Amino acid sequence: MASKKYEDVRKLLTTPLDFQETYGNSPQTISNQEIQLDHWRGLTFRGWTFESVLFEQAGFQHCRFEGVTFKDCGFVLVDSKKSNFENCTFEGCAFIGGDWIQNKWQKGSMTHCHWLRDPLERGVPSWLENEFNDFRFTSISVEKGATHWTSCRFQGVQFHEYQFSHLGMEKCQFDTCEFFHGDWSQTGTGRTKECTFKKVRFLENQIEETFLGGDFEDMEFKEPKGASLWGTFRNIIVHPGANADFQDLESGQMQGRQGNVALETAKDVEIDEIGPQGRFLLGTGGAENVIVHRADLERVYFRNGTYRNCRFENWVVKEFWMSENATFVGCHFENILITHEIVVSGPVHFEDCHFTNMRRERGAKSFFNDDPGDFLFPFEIAGGAV
Numbered sequence: 001m002a003s004k005k006y007e008d009v010r011k012l013l014t015t016p017l018d019f020q021e022t023y024g025n026s027p028q029t030i031s032n033q034e035i036q037l038d039h040w041r042g043l044t045f046r047g048w049t050f051e052s053v054l055f056e057q058a059g060f061q062h063c064r065f066e067g068v069t070f071k072d073c074g075f076v077l078v079d080s081k082k083s084n085f086e087n088c089t090f091e092g093c094a095f096i097g098g099d100w101i102q103n104k105w106q107k108g109s110m111t112h113c114h115w116l117r118d119p120l121e122r123g124v125p126s127w128l129e130n131e132f133n134d135f136r137f138t139s140i141s142v143e144k145g146a147t148h149w150t151s152c153r154f155q156g157v158q159f160h161e162y163q164f165s166h167l168g169m170e171k172c173q174f175d176t177c178e179f180f181h182g183d184w185s186q187t188g189t190g191r192t193k194e195c196t197f198k199k200v201r202f203l204e205n206q207i208e209e210t211f212l213g214g215d216f217e218d219m220e221f222k223e224p225k226g227a228s229l230w231g232t233f234r235n236i237i238v239h240p241g242a243n244a245d246f247q248d249l250e251s252g253q254m255q256g257r258q259g260n261v262a263l264e265t266a267k268d269v270e271i272d273e274i275g276p277q278g279r280f281l282l283g284t285g286g287a288e289n290v291i292v293h294r295a296d297l298e299r300v301y302f303r304n305g306t307y308r309n310c311r312f313e314n315w316v317v318k319e320f321w322m323s324e325n326a327t328f329v330g331c332h333f334e335n336i337l338i339t340h341e342i343v344v345s346g347p348v349h350f351e352d353c354h355f356t357n358m359r360r361e362r363g364a365k366s367f368f369n370d371d372p373g374d375f376l377f378p379f380e381i382a383g384g385a386v
Contacts, residue, residue, distance in 0.1 A: 006033055016042045077122060095147065101128045109136040115146040115167075126150060132157050142167040144189050166190050174200050184210045202227065208243055226259065248285065265305075266290050277318075282307065286327075302326045312336065322348050333358045333379065342366040344375050355379035 009028075012019040020043070027047035039059040049069045060080040068088045078098040088108040097118035118125070127149045134156045141163035148168045157177045165188025172192075176199045183206040184190065195214035203222045213230035221227045221236065226243030233249045240256030247264045254261065254271040260278045261271060265285025274280050275296030282290075286305025295315040304323040313334040320338045324346025331350075336358040346369060358379040360366075368375040 006030055006035070010038065013038060013040060013043070019043055077118070095125075097122055097125045099123075099126050099128065100130060101126070102130065104131045105133065105135050107134045109138065110140055111138045113137075113140050115140075115142040117143045117146045121145075124148070127152060131155075136160070137162060142190070164190055169193070169195055171195065174198070176200070178203065179205055181205065184212045186210050208245075213247075228262075261292075263287070263290075307331055319343065321345075325349070327351070328353050332356070337361060338364050340364055342375065342377070344368050350378050353378070 009019070009023055012022060024044045025046050027049070029049045029051065030053055031051040032053070034054045034056065035058050036056045037058065039061065040063050041061045042063065044064040044066070045068050046066045047068070048065070049071070050073055051071045052073070054074045054076065055078050056076040058078050060078070060083045062081075063083040065083070065085045065088050068085070070088070070090045070093055072092040074094045074096065075098060076096045080098075080100045080103050082102045084104045084106070085108060086106045088105070090110040090113050093110070093113045095113070095115045125147045127147055128151060130152045132152070132154045135154075136158045137160065139161040144166040146166070148170070149172055150169070151171045153173045154177050155175050157174070158180070159178065159182055160180045162179070162182035164182060164184045167190040170193045172195045174195070174197045177197075178201045180203045185206045186209040191211040192213055197214060197216045197219060199218045200216070201220045201222070205223060206225065207223060208226035208228045210228060215232050216229070216236065217234045219233065219236040221241070222239040223241045226241045226245070227238070228243060228245035230247045233246045234251055236246070236249070236252040238244050238252065238254040238258070240258065242259040243262075244254055244258045244260070245262040246252075249263050249266045249269055251268045252270075254269070257273040257275065258271065258278065259275070260280070261274050262279070262281040262283075263269070264283035266282065266287040267289060269287070269290045271290070271292045273294040274292060277296060277298045280292065280295060280297055280300045282302050282305065284303045284305050286307055287310055288308045290307070290310045292312050293314060295317070297315060297317045299319040299321060300315075300317050301321040302323065304325045306327040306329065309330045310328075311332045311334070313332070315336045317336065317338050318340040320341070321343045322345065325348065327349040329351045331353045333353070334356040338359070339361045341364055342360065344367065355378065358377070360380065366375040
């Protein structure tokens with residue numbers, strides 16, 4: 001569409017009925033145009049294509065876009081409020097500044113799109129209370145200071161090949177979503193706060209050291225390089241990976257082999273295997289009904305929590321460490337070999353615990369309060385129930 005044609009369209013932007021009858025309901029193409037300071041209100045665009053269009057300080061309010069394509073477009077200081085994008089495609093677009101508030105995306109996709117920082121720093125950009133349903137993001141990225149997502153909702157959304165290290169999010173909700181081949185690593189400034197993730201899958205991402213956290217429920221992690229997240233976790237499945245680091249975990253299965261496992265608190269967790277030469281850390285929150293079937297460990301470290309009804313079996317451990325006042329109640333230790341040292345920071349307590357074939361290799365040392373000593377485990381004294 002030539003520039004003159006858009007000027008004709010522009011004349012009808014303030015009369016929605018005339019615009020709709022003349023242009024809105026039939027496919028149109030606008031290309032290589034600059035649309036500046038225009039504010040579209042209450043308009044519907046069906047089957048339109050915007051190609052290489054620069055929207056600058058423009059606005060969409062209560063607009064509806066159906067089957068619209070935005071290709072190689074720039075949105076500079078664009079404000080979009082309460083508009084609907086149904087089955088729309090954004091390809092190769094850039095979002096620079098501007099506020100996008102209470103918009104809805106139904107189906108459609110964004111591919112090779114980027115949120116870029118406004119070099120003139122004209123205001124703080126925000127994406128607030130937007131909704132995405134059955135949508136797909138592919139090859140997208142966010143620069144430092146480019147945007148912040150607050151109270152946005154994502155239902156049935158796929159994120160593939162994304163770079164979110166600089167994305168800040170607060171109170172966002174993700175339901176039945178998938179994150180695949182993305183980067184949320186701690187190298188950037190991104191951070192999540194009060195976000196919820198339910199029935200979400202993480203597959204082959206960079207999430208081993210992140211500021212990614214929140215409330216996670218009914219989750220699946222298939223992360224060969226490992227996952228290191230903070231927050232609360234309920235009913236999760238973890239496939240084999242380099243590390244499994246979850247803060248507060250209730251009900252989880254770690255299938256196959258994990259390189260290292262760190263849990264601040266844990267309840268109803270079953271771990272197939274840790275190692276080789278891995279590390280196993282249980283934090284001050286303690287644990288209940290935790291089972292580790294096999295382990296080849298450089299170090300296990302029980303912090304000063306209470307561990308109830310746990311089962312640890314078929315381990316080879318180089319360094320067995322325990323903090324002062326670590327308390328074990330109704331726990332089972334079976335086929336445990338300690339090869340190098342036992343380090344105890346103070347008195348530890350065992351109540352109704354059982355030891356079967358737990359032993360210290362000849363020459364393995366014991367330390368009490370960081371000094372070499374003659375600390376003996378109950379299994380070394382009695383060799384049975386304590």
